[in-house]
Amino acid sequence: MVQMMKNTVIFDLDGTLLNTLDDLADSVNFALSQQGFPERSYEEVRLFVGNGIRKLIERSVPKNATPEQTELCYNTFCEYYKVHMEDKTKPYDGIPDLLYALKNAGIKTAVVTNKADFAAQNLCKEMFGDLITVTVGANDGIRHKPYPDGTNLALKLLGTKKEDAYFVGDSDVDILTAKNAGIDPVGVLWGFRDKATLISAGARVFAKNTEELKEILLSS
Numbered sequence: 001m002v003q004m005m006k007n008t009v010i011f012d013l014d015g016t017l018l019n020t021l022d023d024l025a026d027s028v029n030f031a032l033s034q035q036g037f038p039e040r041s042y043e044e045v046r047l048f049v050g051n052g053i054r055k056l057i058e059r060s061v062p063k064n065a066t067p068e069q070t071e072l073c074y075n076t077f078c079e080y081y082k083v084h085m086e087d088k089t090k091p092y093d094g095i096p097d098l099l100y101a102l103k104n105a106g107i108k109t110a111v112v113t114n115k116a117d118f119a120a121q122n123l124c125k126e127m128f129g130d131l132i133t134v135t136v137g138a139n140d141g142i143r144h145k146p147y148p149d150g151t152n153l154a155l156k157l158l159g160t161k162k163e164d165a166y167f168v169g170d171s172d173v174d175i176l177t178a179k180n181a182g183i184d185p186v187g188v189l190w191g192f193r194d195k196a197t198l199i200s201a202g203a204r205v206f207a208k209n210t211e212e213l214k215e216i217l218l219s220s
Contacts, residue, residue: 005107005218005219006107006165006166006184007106007107007160007165008107008109008110008155008158008160008164008165009102009107009108009109009110009165009166009217010112010151010154010155010166010167010168010183011109011110011111011167011168012111012113012167012168012169012171012174013111013120013124014113014115014191014192015049015050015169015188015191015192015193016092016169016170016188016191017092017111018089018091018095018123018127019089019092020085020115020123021045021046021049021192022088022089023084023086023087023088023089024056024081025042026084026087026088027077027081027084028045028077030076030077031057031073031074031076031080032060032061034072034073034076035065035069035072035073037065037073040060044060045060047192048060049192050114050171050173050192050193051173052114052115052138053074053078053115053116054074057070057073057074057077058070060073081119082118082119085119085122086122086126089123091127091128092190092210094211094214097210098210098213098214098217099128099131100131101214101218102131102218103131107218108133108158108160109132109133110132110134110136110157111132111136111137112136112145112151112154112167112177113135113136113137113138113145113150114137114138114145115137115138116138117136117139118137119137120136120137120138121135121137133158134154134158145174145176145177146174146177147180148177148180150177151167151177151178151180151181152181155181155183162182162183165183165184166216166217167181167185167186168188168213168217169185169186169187169191170187170189170190170191170192170198171191171193171197171201172193172197173201174187175201175202176201179201179202184205185202185205186203186205186206186217187203187205187207188206188207189206189208190208190209
């Protein structure tokens with residue numbers, strides 16, 4: 001029996017569609033410096049991202065930081081990142097072409113991310129225009145990934161059944177999100193986590209570049 005092509009793709013944002021690491025690291029280190037804390041390396045920040053800004057800051061501050069200092073770092077990060085989120089951030093190679101191909105094939109697209117909603121909405125609009133139909137970022141009214149809430153909202157807004165969608169992401173959080181939402185995950189290998197991490201979360205389908213991802217998403 002030939003499997004019918006799915007009509008919807010839900011993407012993670014950071015590490016999947018956009019390489020945001022430089023701007024995230026720069027913003028983290030600016031916030032840390034304002035409190036006199038030591039800076040973090042890019043590799044440390046790479047491991048800290050994936051669960052939202054607050055968790056990123058909690059992982060970045062020293063262990064002896066007070067709750068008040070952590071909160072100040074969080075607020076400083078948000079204000080700085082609002083201004084500098086597009087300084088170095090750019091789509092990964094082949095992503096715009098992939099999104100155009102999906103649109104031309106009539107496939108609906110969404111982004112579901114633990115990135116703060118203000119940043120997710122801004123970056124998707126500026127980087128992708130109308131190539132992304134629905135963007136669901138992190139806010140106080142919805143549980144973060146790996147809970148399925150954001151994914152379920154995106155499916156509802158797109159009018160898509162879960163069996164008709166893929167979830168594409170670069171992290172264990174994304175794979176677990178897909179599993180919790182009951183949709184098929186695809187792991188990408190150019191992002192912030194390695195293949196072993198994705199496998200441990202339950203991923204079985206992988207793309208090492210956007211051409212491979214296009215073939216998976218457009219196959220029937």
